[in-house]
Amino acid sequence: MPIAFNPSVSAALPGPAWLVDLRREVVEGIGDVDPPSTDEEVWRYSRIGDLDLDRFQPLAIQAPLVKPFMDSGATDANAATVVLRNGWLEDSSISTEAAALGVTVGRIGDLGDGAAYFASVLSTPADLFGHLNRAFGPEPLAVVVPDGVRLDAPIVVRVHTDADSAALFPRLFVRCGVDTDVTVVEHHTSASEVVSMVSPVLEAQVEADARLRHALVQNLGTGLWNLAHQAFRVDQNATVETFVAGLGGCYARTRTDCRLVGRGAEARLTAAYYGEQDQTHDFRTFQEHAAPDTTSELLFKGALDGTSRSIYSGLIKVDPEAVRTRAYQTNRNIKLSADAWAHSVPNLEIETDDVVCSHASTVSPVDEEQLFYLESRGVPTTIAERLLVEGFFDDVISRAPTEAVGLALRATLVERLDRRLRNLRPEAAA
Amino acid sequence: MTSERVLCIEGLCAKAGDAHILGGIDLEVRPGEVHAIMGPNGSGKSTLSHVLMGRPGYEVTAGSVTLDGTDLLELAPWERAQAGLFLALQHPTEVPGVSLESMLVEAAVAGGRDPDGIRAALVVEAERIGFDEKFLGRPVNVDLSGGEKKRNEALQMSVIRPRYAVLDEIDSGLDVDALAAVARRVQDATDETGLGVLVITHFSRLLEVLEPDRVHVLSHGRIHTSGGPELAEELEADGYTGILGEAVDAPEVAVELGLGPDPFADPLA
Numbered sequence: 001m002p003i004a005f006n007p008s009v010s011a012a013l014p015g016p017a018w019l020v021d022l023r024r025e026v027v028e029g030i031g032d033v034d035p036p037s038t039d040e041e042v043w044r045y046s047r048i049g050d051l052d053l054d055r056f057q058p059l060a061i062q063a064p065l066v067k068p069f070m071d072s073g074a075t076d077a078n079a080a081t082v083v084l085r086n087g088w089l090e091d092s093s094i095s096t097e098a099a100a101l102g103v104t105v106g107r108i109g110d111l112g113d114g115a116a117y118f119a120s121v122l123s124t125p126a127d128l129f130g131h132l133n134r135a136f137g138p139e140p141l142a143v144v145v146p147d148g149v150r151l152d153a154p155i156v157v158r159v160h161t162d163a164d165s166a167a168l169f170p171r172l173f174v175r176c177g178v179d180t181d182v183t184v185v186e187h188h189t190s191a192s193e194v195v196s197m198v199s200p201v202l203e204a205q206v207e208a209d210a211r212l213r214h215a216l217v218q219n220l221g222t223g224l225w226n227l228a229h230q231a232f233r234v235d236q237n238a239t240v241e242t243f244v245a246g247l248g249g250c251y252a253r254t255r256t257d258c259r260l261v262g263r264g265a266e267a268r269l270t271a272a273y274y275g276e277q278d279q280t281h282d283f284r285t286f287q288e289h290a291a292p293d294t295t296s297e298l299l300f301k302g303a304l305d306g307t308s309r310s311i312y313s314g315l316i317k318v319d320p321e322a323v324r325t326r327a328y329q330t331n332r333n334i335k336l337s338a339d340a341w342a343h344s345v346p347n348l349e350i351e352t353d354d355v356v357c358s359h360a361s362t363v364s365p366v367d368e369e370q371l372f373y374l375e376s377r378g379v380p381t382t383i384a385e386r387l388l389v390e391g392f393f394d395d396v397i398s399r400a401p402t403e404a405v406g407l408a409l410r411a412t413l414v415e416r417l418d419r420r421l422r423n424l425r426p427e428a429a430a
Numbered sequence: 431m432t433s434e435r436v437l438c439i440e441g442l443c444a445k446a447g448d449a450h451i452l453g454g455i456d457l458e459v460r461p462g463e464v465h466a467i468m469g470p471n472g473s474g475k476s477t478l479s480h481v482l483m484g485r486p487g488y489e490v491t492a493g494s495v496t497l498d499g500t501d502l503l504e505l506a507p508w509e510r511a512q513a514g515l516f517l518a519l520q521h522p523t524e525v526p527g528v529s530l531e532s533m534l535v536e537a538a539v540a541g542g543r544d545p546d547g548i549r550a551a552l553v554v555e556a557e558r559i560g561f562d563e564k565f566l567g568r569p570v571n572v573d574l575s576g577g578e579k580k581r582n583e584a585l586q587m588s589v590i591r592p593r594y595a596v597l598d599e600i601d602s603g604l605d606v607d608a609l610a611a612v613a614r615r616v617q618d619a620t621d622e623t624g625l626g627v628l629v630i631t632h633f634s635r636l637l638e639v640l641e642p643d644r645v646h647v648l649s650h651g652r653i654h655t656s657g658g659p660e661l662a663e664e665l666e667a668d669g670y671t672g673i674l675g676e677a678v679d680a681p682e683v684a685v686e687l688g689l690g691p692d693p694f695a696d697p698l699a
């Protein structure tokens with residue numbers, strides 16, 4: 001255990017008594033938790049060996065706010081707007097409509113049954129970072145939408161990092177009650193100059209007949225190590241749509257566990273990622289079918305430029321009782337540079353008959369035929385590539401949970417592709 | 431110095447991999463002229479069109495191609511297009527996620543032309559060529575029938591207004607009405623903008639609407655016979671064997687290289 005992860009830091013963190021006790025238990029056992037190793041399938045090809053935990057320190061208190069950054073103008077259209085800064089709840093507001101419907105947004109300890117929610121989806125930490133999140137994270141944010149409530153507007157959570165050399169552990173719990181309709185958008189951002197490690201955890205419980213659309217727009221600065229874990233539990237006839245935009249970070253890992261536990265549960269998982277310079281994007285997914293008549297469909301697409309790398313490793317797991325499962329998994333990668341590198345590892349583990357499963361993965365340069373076609377009309381090679389890459393992301397962008405997320409993603413991709421164009425054709429920048 | 435306006439192909443030899451496909455093509459197309467290239471399968475027709483546009487996978491081993499004095503073989507494909515060459519592909523590629531308009535706008539911007547009128551030009555030309563306007567919003571060629579793809583090629587040609595167009599079997603997969611519409615549009619362009627046309631076809635049917643000034647019969651990578659429009663009628667009546675006679679036999683070079691029965695078949699077709 002790095003010296004900075006001192007039990008006294010954990011003990012000094014505020015929170016309800018049950019959380020303080022829980023942190024202490026985790027800290028006591030944390031010495032027995034092995035750090036991740038690339039020998040494990042779920043960490044294979046990752047850059048975990050390059051992470052020097054000694055460089056980062058957990059925070060016992062919230063760092064003082066230098067300047068406010070919340071864009072109040074953008075909050076009006078949201079059902080709720082929350083800022084977690086360095087993991088701490090900094091600010092939150094809720095629309096009068098959402099409040100009147102009984103939606104609550106705030107610290108988990110302020111809920112009467114908060115202790116029951118904590119770790120209710122992710123009962124066991126997946127790895128060392130899961131333990132660290134429990135031991136050194138401030139009090140989690142909880143979003144609870146009561147049964148039958150349908151929210152037209154999204155709940156927007158900004159997870160912002162401005163502490164330097166810090167190890168930060170934001171945690172969010174979302175409960176979508178029976179027959180609810182909820183959209184949650186997380187924006188993960190950071191001050192551009194900081195070099196820190198952020199290891200966020202999301203637990204989302206989607207109860208019967210509910211629908212949750214969730215987006216994680218990760219646009220961290222390039223100095224950040226990001227190790228995110230999100231877990232969804234989907235009950236009978238409920239639907240979850242997850243969406244990850246992987247854009248920033250030096251090493252950005254998102255592990256998604258989607259567990260379909262009720263008959264007829266459905267999941268649609270989507271990600272778009274773009275790597276440039278020496279970024280690494282690392283995605284691990286688990287589509288776990290634990291009930292009959294469940295459906296999951298995954299589409300992850302990425303483009304890699306410079307010396308960037310991506311890893312996609314996904315498992316479709318069908319339990320013996322999950323008959324009539326339908327599960328699909330597709331990962332497509334475009335290499336924009338000879339030095340970029342993409343690794344794609346789809347896996348199936350099926351323990352029953354009567355299932356329909358498929359997986360497909362590709363890693364290839366821009367399609368040569370399509371490129372030639374555009375060129376033959378007079379479109380310069382680099383611009384043709386740009387059009388094709390933008391087009392490549394079209395279907396994933398159309399799966400964004402809100403129009404704003406889709407537009408923001410497209411804008412960032414265009415910005416990246418423009419930058420690429422300027423580097424390749426300096427004369428065009430004039 | 432003003433260059434003479436002509437698409438000039440001289441002694442053009444090309445290979446794909448180890449297969450020599452073009453064995454010395456000489457051809458001059460002037461503004462407003464229509465040249466038809468006919469010939470049996472594997473004679474090198476499509477290869478000629480690909481080599482002119484610079485499609486990857488072919489190597490020019492000898493000869494030259496100039497467009498109004500510009501050396502085309504020195505240029506990248508997109509620069510050839512900007513120089514005034516258009517290629518209508520035999521099998522137009524589907525390009526998911528890229529709209530017709532954005533493609534043509536980028537082409538116009540790269541050529542220093544005003545892109546503002548492209549939308550309007552597309553609508554006008556679509557009407558003229560019978561290309562359903564609802565297809566204009568779709569990604570390029572995606573979910574179009576074979577015939578609609580060919581109309582789309584002719585549509586793009588009309589909007590881009592090249593100086594010379596190579597039409598590679600634009601008639602294949604077209605019904606009679608579509609064939610007439612496309613051929614008429616190309617014919618009009620020869621009159622209106624002085625478009626020079628190299629039309630590659632198997633069938634004389636197209637040439638009943640799009641009247642060729644010259645007909646060339648290609649065999650084994652060379653022009654075997656050239657003539658006026660009557661040559662197409664002769665081909666229709668007698669077939670290639672009647673015209674080519676013994677030339678349909680494999681040439682010596684294939685024997686020397688120990689190649690298969692059809693060494694001139696386009697490996698990338």
